[in-house]
Amino acid sequence: MSLQLIFILILCGVMTNIMSAIFGIGGGVLMVPILYTLFPQFPLQMIAATSLTIVMGSSFINLIYFYKQKVSINYKAMFIWSVGMIIGVQLGFESSFYVPDIAIISVFVITLSLLAIRTIFSKETAIIQQSTADETIKGIGLSTIGGFIAGMTGIGGGSIMAPLIGQLKSVKAHQIAPYTNAMMFIGGLGSLYGYLSKNSTYRFGWQIGYVNFSIVIIVVLSAFVTGFFSMKIRGKLSPHLVKKLLGIILLVISAYMLLIHSIK
Secondary structure (H helix, E strand, O other), rough: OOOHHHHHHHHHHHHHHHHHHHHHOHHHHHHHHHHHHHOOOOHHHHHHHHHHHHHHHHHHHHHHHHHHHOOOOOOOHHHHHHHHHHHHHHHHHHHHHOOHHHHHHHHHHHHHHHHHHHHHHHHOOOOOEEEEEEEEHHHHHHHHHHHHHHHHHOOOOOHHHHEEEEEEEOHHHHHHHHHHHHHHHHHHHHHHHHHOOOOOOOOOOOOOOEEEEHHHHHHHHHHHHHHHHHHHHHHHHOOOHHHHHHHHHHHHHHHHHHHHHHOO
16 A cells, blocks of 8 residues: 555545534545545455444544543434344345446435535524423434435545434534434444445455455544544534534535546
8 A cells, every 4th residue: 555545545544534523524425436446456345344333433422522621412312223224234235246336326426415405504493401202202213214325425524423423403513423223333234244244356455355444543543533623613602503504514525426437
């Protein structure tokens, strides 16, 4: 692996942690297009597996900081929604081996575009303090759908779950990132096991199954170093600005992924 490539991966770790801490989108939405560009010879399943592992590592780092900051969330709802996400992720993961690459790319681009538009133009709604039964059920449905798309495309679920969870009236703006980071870590466990247990015909560096740990270690270590500064930045941005920036970022990445696939 060249020094230039290592430097790019370090920058990816920095950006992954910042996006996860501020927007709650994990960075998988960033890692998939970048890995797709840097390693065009990788199967999409390997890109998805490596991206998902990076997202889980970065999410775990952020959860430590959120815990230290005493950011309160409804743990019961979070675990229930995580179960829905696990089911969705596993279904999406298995489906990725039976659908063509163009279908996976299409799901990625269409989903991000719709969520971006929804996030940018959505209006503020009144927030209720506690989750109701209807909210919990709605959260399970949204989590399952988000998990399915995440498992198929490898974007980690955060970019899907952040705008989806934000639609729940019981979730405040500053709670979105803690919720989605926790769900990305828990929800990714089932899919990660599947990726690790399958044998890949393509090998590159230190690799177990479809997960390339040569890439994962570089990105996650740089994310760890960035964690403290990411939380400082998070504290200086207003929730309204963060929401609008999230929508713009999703739209830009969606367009970029479509462009790269067209050129390839």
